[in-house]
Amino acid sequence: xxxxxxxxxxxVLLLCVLFPLYWVVATSLKTQRDAFAMPPVWLFAPTxxxxxxxxxxxxxxxxxxxxxxISFSASLISVGVGALVAYGLVAQDEATKRQNEKxxxxxxxxxxxxxIIPTYFLAAQMKLLNNHWIVIGVYAFVNIPFxxxxxxxxxxxxxxxxxxxxxxxxxxxxTIFREIFLPVAFGGIVATFILCVLFTWNEFFIALVLTGRxxxxxxxxxxxxxxxxGVQWGPLTAAAxxxxxxxxxxxxxxQGKVVRGMSLGSIKG
Amino acid sequence: MKxxxxxxxxxxxxxxxxxxxxxxxxxxxxxxxxxxLLRPGQESFIxxxxxxxxxxxxxxINALGRTVLFTVAATVIEVSLGLAISLLVDREFLGKRIVRxxxxxxxxxxxxxxxxxxxxxxxxxxxxxxxLLSTIGLGPVDWLGNPNVALFSLLMADIWQWTPFVVLLTMxxxxxxxGDxxxxxxxxxxxxxQVLWYITLxxxxxxxxxxxxxxxxxxxxxxxxxxxxxxxxxxLSTETLNLYGYISAFTNFDISYSLTIAMVLTIxxxxxxxxxxxxAFKAPKQGEA
Numbered sequence: 001x002x003x004x005x006x007x008x009x010x011x012v013l014l015l016c017v018l019f020p021l022y023w024v025v026a027t028s029l030k031t032q033r034d035a036f037a038m039p040p041v042w043l044f045a046p047t048x049x050x051x052x053x054x055x056x057x058x059x060x061x062x063x064x065x066x067x068x069x070i071s072f073s074a075s076l077i078s079v080g081v082g083a084l085v086a087y088g089l090v091a092q093d094e095a096t097k098r099q100n101e102k103x104x105x106x107x108x109x110x111x112x113x114x115x116i117i118p119t120y121f122l123a124a125q126m127k128l129l130n131n132h133w134i135v136i137g138v139y140a141f142v143n144i145p146f147x148x149x150x151x152x153x154x155x156x157x158x159x160x161x162x163x164x165x166x167x168x169x170x171x172x173x174x175t176i177f178r179e180i181f182l183p184v185a186f187g188g189i190v191a192t193f194i195l196c197v198l199f200t201w202n203e204f205f206i207a208l209v210l211t212g213r214x215x216x217x218x219x220x221x222x223x224x225x226x227x228x229x230g231v232q233w234g235p236l237t238a239a240a241x242x243x244x245x246x247x248x249x250x251x252x253x254x255q256g257k258v259v260r261g262m263s264l265g266s267i268k269g
Numbered sequence: 270m271k272x273x274x275x276x277x278x279x280x281x282x283x284x285x286x287x288x289x290x291x292x293x294x295x296x297x298x299x300x301x302x303x304x305x306l307l308r309p310g311q312e313s314f315i316x317x318x319x320x321x322x323x324x325x326x327x328x329x330i331n332a333l334g335r336t337v338l339f340t341v342a343a344t345v346i347e348v349s350l351g352l353a354i355s356l357l358v359d360r361e362f363l364g365k366r367i368v369r370x371x372x373x374x375x376x377x378x379x380x381x382x383x384x385x386x387x388x389x390x391x392x393x394x395x396x397x398x399x400x401l402l403s404t405i406g407l408g409p410v411d412w413l414g415n416p417n418v419a420l421f422s423l424l425m426a427d428i429w430q431w432t433p434f435v436v437l438l439t440m441x442x443x444x445x446x447x448g449d450x451x452x453x454x455x456x457x458x459x460x461x462x463q464v465l466w467y468i469t470l471x472x473x474x475x476x477x478x479x480x481x482x483x484x485x486x487x488x489x490x491x492x493x494x495x496x497x498x499x500x501x502x503x504x505l506s507t508e509t510l511n512l513y514g515y516i517s518a519f520t521n522f523d524i525s526y527s528l529t530i531a532m533v534l535t536i537x538x539x540x541x542x543x544x545x546x547x548x549a550f551k552a553p554k555q556g557e558a
Contacts, residue, residue, distance in 0.1 A: 009357055014371055017433060020386045021374060023397055027389070036395050081281060088277025100282055107285060109539060111490045113514045114531040118295055121524060124306075141288075144281070173273040202379040204493045209519065219381040223497065233389060240382045251377030258373060259437045263483055 028237035035234055050238035060239060062214075063221030067201055070132060070217060074139035075196035079189060081140070082147025087177045089148070090155040091163070101152065104145045112142075116209050123210065130212030138206055143196045149264050150195070154188030155181060191257040194250050198258075201247055218243045300529045306522035319529040328505065329530065332513040335420060336534075339509060340488040343427050348481050350428070351435025352473075356465070358436070359443045369440070372433040380430070384497030387426040388413065391498075416506035419499050423507055426494050431487070435480050442476035443469075482545055489538050510534050 027035050029046040054060055085104075089097050119138060120129075128134045158181060166176045182189065204219040211220055222243060225236040251258055300319050304312040323329050358368060375383070390397045391412035399409045412422040446469070454464050492511055495501065501508035501516065508516070510530060518527035 006357070006360075006362075010368070013354060013357075014368065016429070017371055017375060020390055020429065021378070024382075024386050024389065038395060038400065040397065040400060085278040085281045088274045088279070091272070091274035091277075100278065103282065104285065107289060109486070109542065110535050111511060111514075111531060111538070113511060113518075114296060114528065114535055115292055117518050117524060117528055117531065118292060118299065120518075121299075145285070173277070177277075198377060202377075202381075204379075204381050204496070205515075208496070219379055219493075222381060222385070226497075231388075233395075236385065237389070240379075240385050244379045244382045247377050247379060248374060251373055252370060255370060255373060258377060259434065259441065262376065262434065263438060263479070 024237045025241050027233060028241050030234070032234055050234040051242075053235045054238045054242065057235075059216075059224065060218075060221060063216050063218045064242075066132070066211075066215055067217040070135050070139065070215070071197045071200035073132075074136045074143060074200050075193050077136070077140040078143035078147040078196050079151075079193045081144050082151050082192065083182070083189060084177070085144075085148045086151035086155050087181055089152055090158075091173075097152075101149060104148050107145050108142075112205050116206055120209050129210065130214050132215050135207065135210050135215055135217075138210060139200050139203070142206070143199060146199070146261075146264065147192050147196060150192050150261050151185070151188065153260075153264075154185045154192070157188075158184050188257075191254045192261070194254045195257065195261040198247055198250055296528050296532060299525055300532055302525050304524045306524060312525075319526050320533070322526065323529055323533060328508070329510065329513060331505070332508050332510045333537075335507070336489060336509040336511065339420065339424065339427075339491065340485055342424055343431070343488040343491075344481050344485045346424070346428055347432045347435050347484050348477060351432045351480070352439055352477065354432070354436045355439035355443060356469075359440065369437065372436055374433075375430045376434050376437075378430065380493035381497055383426060383430050384494040387422070387429070387494070388498045391422055413499055414503055416504045419503060419507045423494055423498055426498065427488065427491065430494075431484060435484065438480050439473065439476065442473060446472050478545075478548070482542070485545065486538070486542065489534070 026044075028050050029048075030041070030044050031047050031049065034041045034044045089100055092100075116138075119134075123129050123131075123134050162180055162184070163176055166180055171179070201217075202219065203217075207217045207220045211217060222236070222239050225232050225239060254261075301314060301316060302312045303315045303318070358365070391399075393399060393409060393411045393414060396412070398412065402408070402410065410418060413419050450468050450472075451464050454468055459467075490511055491509065492515065495507060495509065495512050496515075499507040501512050511534060514527050514530035514534065517523045517530060521527075
């Protein structure tokens with residue numbers, strides 16, 4: 001009896017979690033008529049017409065390209081800088097490390113509004129609002145503290161003896177970093193990179209404020225389907241599926257690390 | 270000789286420190302002026318007028334109230350629901366890994382897409398939610414159009430996205446608990462609810478506090494689903510302080526006032542955080558004593 005209740009509860013839970021997602025994907029594969037049928041159509045002949053419409057939309061393709069460029073460059077910078085800083089911090093004594101880590105995390109408490117308005121204001125005066133680099137720079141700035149604190153946890157797993165032995169052999173710090181830390185913590189570095197990409201790809205607020213016509217990322221671009229004449233749900237659900245699908249794949253790749261990383265990203269101090 | 274490892278982090282930490290100090294000073298300086306993009310070149314020093322204005326701005330006070338309501342409701346519901354679910358799945362069963370994977374889905378989903386998804390489900394005429402209600406004989410609800418309901422519809426979307434996060438974190442801490450005290454209590458004849466109340470929950474307290482802290486910080490800053498689902502409407506009924514700050518800056522172009530809002534929001538968040546933080550990290554000591 002208890003087992004049956006357990007399985008029923010679990011089924012209800014999974015249904016609640018998955019149904020909204022299923023419904024969006026299903027709607028994206030429906031014709032206009034099926035999508036708005038009341039009562040809803042459960043069995044339907046799938047069609048790709050919404051996807052064809054979205055993929056022929058130059059603005060959307062452009063935004064996809066922007067999202068890829070911006071999230072990969074910003075994450076590359078974040079992980080690169082983050083790895084160097086994390087290496088330096090792991091080598092310090094416990095008190096110095098904690099103190100610096102605390103400071104780095106405290107940077108992330110402020111709501112984005114407070115640093116994005118001055119950035120916007122300055123960028124507007126320097127005519128940089130339609131520039132990829134300003135967005136990449138801000139995302140790197142936001143993700144570096146996160147990358148540092150996550151990478152520290154991976155670097156701490158590396159036995160200290162490995163470093164000491166290399167030092168006895170006369171290796172320089174940068175050599176130890178490149179030849180020992182990078183290869184040994186490679187999995188963790190890749191996971192950090194993927195998480196940075198995930199955050200940047202999903203981020204909306206900064207992109208909304210700082211991107212212009214040519215630099216719009218996907219989350220901003222997708223809002224253009226919400227027109228004053230009403231919402232075009234068919235193409236919109238297709239676009240939404242295309243936006244989130246890569247992140248679902250990436251999320252599954254770094255499954256165990258997502259929650260660890262996200263809690264780090266938010267604790268901030 | 271100086272340790273070379275300091276060169277790896279000092280410059281970056283110094284850079285971040287400098288930027289934050291400059292930014293803070295700059296923001297404070299901006300809030301003491303009346304800079305508006307609508308009146309370029311006419312800004313002047315006005316002292317604390319923006320802060321006084323905020324104090325008597327009914328719209329801002331209401332927005333602050335909604336921020337508090339949303340944050341407290343989201344945090345309490347997500348943590349309690351998440352705890353209940355994690356206790357439910359805290360056992361060995363077939364497909365546990367798959368359940369974990371499924372729970373990850375809302376967390377990694379783009380928040381804008383989450384907002385769109387719920388707006389779609391809550392559509393007053395074609396939405397799934399009203400259809401489901403109608404099958405059990407309940408009248409249509411204008412989820413996002415009714416000022417009394419809209420904030421709760423947003424809450425629902427937030428709960429859907431972030432409860433799984435609480436579940437996964439709590440599951441991890443449940444698994445890392447030593448099972449001995451529980452088993453010992455069971456051998457001594459304790460009932461399941463006693464084991465839960467006197468042993469498991471106190472052991473989880475710290476982890477739950479941290480999760481609650483994380484969710485509270487994010488709820489204060491919630492923006493994406495608000496912007497997508499209601500944009501603060503109808504009749505400002507879902508406008509939080511964060512959203513009001515955004516609208517002040519990018520609809521009214523009132524840069525200084527918007528930054529004043531952001532400043533006050535930051536200070537209030539930090540004060541609340543500090544209180545919660547002390548609560549979270551003093552609690553275990555009392556528990557152990």
